[in-house]
Amino acid sequence: MAKTKKPTKTRLIKVIQDRVDEKIQATKAIVDHQIQIIDKRQEAVKNPSKIFRYKADNGQEYGLNLRQKLFCELYLELEGNGTQAAIEAGYNVTNVRGETNRNLAKSIATENLSKPAIFGFINVLLTREGFNSENVDKQHLFLVN
Numbered sequence: 001m002a003k004t005k006k007p008t009k010t011r012l013i014k015v016i017q018d019r020v021d022e023k024i025q026a027t028k029a030i031v032d033h034q035i036q037i038i039d040k041r042q043e044a045v046k047n048p049s050k051i052f053r054y055k056a057d058n059g060q061e062y063g064l065n066l067r068q069k070l071f072c073e074l075y076l077e078l079e080g081n082g083t084q085a086a087i088e089a090g091y092n093v094t095n096v097r098g099e100t101n102r103n104l105a106k107s108i109a110t111e112n113l114s115k116p117a118i119f120g121f122i123n124v125l126l127t128r129e130g131f132n133s134e135n136v137d138k139q140h141l142f143l144v145n
Contacts, residue, residue, distance in 0.1 A: 040070050041090040056120035057127060064117055067091065071112055072121045082109025 007015075043050075044066035051063040064072070067089055074085035086105040087093055093105040112118045126132070 037070075037074070037088060040066070040073075041088075044070055044090060054121055054124060057123055058120070060120075062117035062120055064121060068112065068115075068118055069121065071109075072118055072125060075109075075113075075122060076125055082106070082113060085109060086112070 047066060050066055052066060052069045053061060053063045055061050071085050071089040071091075074088050075082055078084050078088075083102055083105045086108040087100060087102075091105065091108050093101050093108065095101045095104075113122075
């Protein structure tokens with residue numbers, strides 16, 4: 001039987017330090033992202049009438065307020081969880097005791113997703129990321145062959 005080398009104390013410390021550094025970097029990225037969301041939410045609250053304009057895939061121009069725009073971005077980021085997107089976008093979904101009313105958040109998300117301007121912007125964001133009929137068909141063909 002061949003002898004395996006015992007890791008040295010220095011080597012173990014290096015491995016542990018590398019893992020700690022990776023965790024720190026991942027945590028920093030998460031915190032930075034959360035700060036960006038908070039900044040966007042605060043901007044939406046400060047400027048409720050500010051309109052973001054975009055051109056939809058059908059060629060029509062639409063306008064969204066900043067909270068609606070943030071809802072769209074969070075909806076995709078949260079993998080289609082409209083309830084959580086409404087909460088994180090800063091919609092007022094608290095009851096009189098200050099607790100989050102998830103049913104109200106769900107209603108707001110449903111209402112938002114039924115609006116052509118919001119649905120259209122979500123489609124624009126999906127298209128930007130390559131999630132359109134043409135690319136999906138190509139991916140299916142690749143997987144089948």
